[in-house]
Amino acid sequence: ANASRSLCWVDGEWLQGNPPILGPLTHGLWLGSCVFDGARAFEGVMPDLDLHCQRVNASAEALGLRPTKRWQEIVELVREGVARFSGDTALYIKPLYWAEEGGYVSVPPLPESTRFALAIYEAPMLEPTGFSITATSFRRPTIEQAPVNAKAACLYPNSGRAVMEAHAKGFENGVVFDAMGNVAELATANLMLVKDGAVHTPYPNGTFLNGITRQRVIKLLRGAGIEVHERIVTYRDLLEADELFSTGNYSKVTPINRIDDRHLQPGPVAAKARELYWAFAHGQL
Ligand code: PMP
Numbered sequence: 001a002n003a004s005r006s007l008c009w010v011d012g013e014w015l016q017g018n019p020p021i022l023g024p025l026t027h028g029l030w031l032g033s034c035v036f037d038g039a040r041a042f043e044g045v046m047p048d049l050d051l052h053c054q055r056v057n058a059s060a061e062a063l064g065l066r067p068t069k070r071w072q073e074i075v076e077l078v079r080e081g082v083a084r085f086s087g088d089t090a091l092y093i094k095p096l097y098w099a100e101e102g103g104y105v106s107v108p109p110l111p112e113s114t115r116f117a118l119a120i121y122e123a124p125m126l127e128p129t130g131f132s133i134t135a136t137s138f139r140r141p142t143i144e145q146a147p148v149n150a151k152a153a154c155l156y157p158n159s160g161r162a163v164m165e166a167h168a169k170g171f172e173n174g175v176v177f178d179a180m181g182n183v184a185e186l187a188t189a190n191l192m193l194v195k196d197g198a199v200h201t202p203y204p205n206g207t208f209l210n211g212i213t214r215q216r217v218i219k220l221l222r223g224a225g226i227e228v229h230e231r232i233v234t235y236r237d238l239l240e241a242d243e244l245f246s247t248g249n250y251s252k253v254t255p256i257n258r259i260d261d262r263h264l265q266p267g268p269v270a271a272k273a274r275e276l277y278w279a280f281a282h283g284q285l
Contacts, residue, residue, distance in 0.1 A: 005122040006119060006120065007085075007119070008118065009081060009118040014084065022098075027099040027101055027102040027103050028100070031102070031103045031107060032154040033063055033065060033102065034153040034154070035056060035060050035065070035096065035097050035098075036056065036095065036096035036097075036151060037055050037056040037094065037096075037151055038094055038249045039078070039094075040092065040125075041082045041120075042125050042281075043088075043090075043282070045281045045282055045283070046078070047216070047277075048213075048249075049093075050075060052212060053075050054071045056071075056097065056151070060150075062152075063147055063150050064108055064111060065098070065109055068114055074118070078093055078118065078120070081118060081120045082120060085120070085122070090122070090125045091120055092120070093120050095116070095118045096116070096153075097114055099115075100115050125251075125252075128253070128255060130264075130266055131172040131254065131257065132172045132173070132257060133172070133174060133258070134169050134259065135174070135235055136165045136176060137165065138174070139176065139178060140176055140177070140185070140207035141158075141179075142206070143207075148208070148209075158176075159187040162174040163188065166187070171258075173186045173187055173246075174186065175191065178205060178207045183233040183237070184205075184207055184208040185202065185209065186246055188248065188250075189211070189247060189248030190209070190211045190246065192214075192217070192244070192273075193233065193237060193241035193242075193243065194242045194245075196242070197227075199269060199273075200228075200231060200241075201218070202230070203230040203231050213248050213249050213252060214248075216280065217247050220276040220285065224272065224276055226269065226272070239259060239260070243255065243266075244259060245270035253273045253274040254270075
């Protein structure tokens with residue numbers, strides 16, 4: 001983020017840039033008790049903002065933190081912050097919770113030390129020109145191995161490692177697998193394929209984030225009469241797909257134009273999914 005174009009709400013104040021709020025003994029920093037969410041403001045709309053604010057509270061609870069705000073209060077705070085930017089600027093909205101204390105004598109966070117901050121920064125919407133993907137050697141953990149029921153900061157070093165591996169091979173993003181070796185998602189977004197006019201996407205088996213954008217797009221596609229199958233997806237299925245596209249709050253619906261050495265044309269179903277999302281975002285669906 002360009003810190004000069006960001007606003008952060010911390011302890012009742014709106015501050016510019018990236019104000020320092022942590023010390024070396026902050027539990028969220030040294031023992032990872034930190035959760036966040038991401039949402040968008042663009043073209044005057046904030047689709048599914050309520051769901052993102054609900055999810056950040058659920059993520060906090062999953063880690064043993066105690067949310068200090070009701071989700072409706074977070075929605076209000078987001079509206080207040082977004083109003084401080086000029087109306088036509090696309091923004092990224094990041095609420096986060098972390099524990100200030102805990103772990104000095106035992107590892108868990110101290111729930112009553114939970115803190116909240118909200119960062120909002122300028123981030124232009126990306127053109128839907130498509131991006132390239134490849135397989136990575138990374139897998140999503142199961143619930144016994146990591147808090148996959150939360151959008152927790154501690155899950156993201158693995159996403160980072162997957163992206164670094166994809167970059168090293170000359171690709172923009174990477175496919176991450178589940179414990180069984182089936183496709184889970186991309187390092188930073190969910191993944192859908194199109195075959196013979198129907199959409200297929202990994203069944204949410206608890207290892208990967210069942211994204212808010214993913215769930216929204218599935219509803220919209222089905223509402224438009226397009227079949228969506230949530231099922232086991234293999235890497236071979238991706239290689240043989242007619243179209244591939246990603247869903248996520250940051251880039252919304254984006255076509256994938258290359259998997260390994262196979263180039264894909266942006267296809268009609270991905271374009272339709274994107275169109276439906278924009279119509280929904282603008283209250284037309
Ligand atoms: N998977 C991962 C690992 C992500 O970080 C994201 C972005 N939050 C997604 C999927 C997409 O989820 P959502 O649509 O809720 O943003």
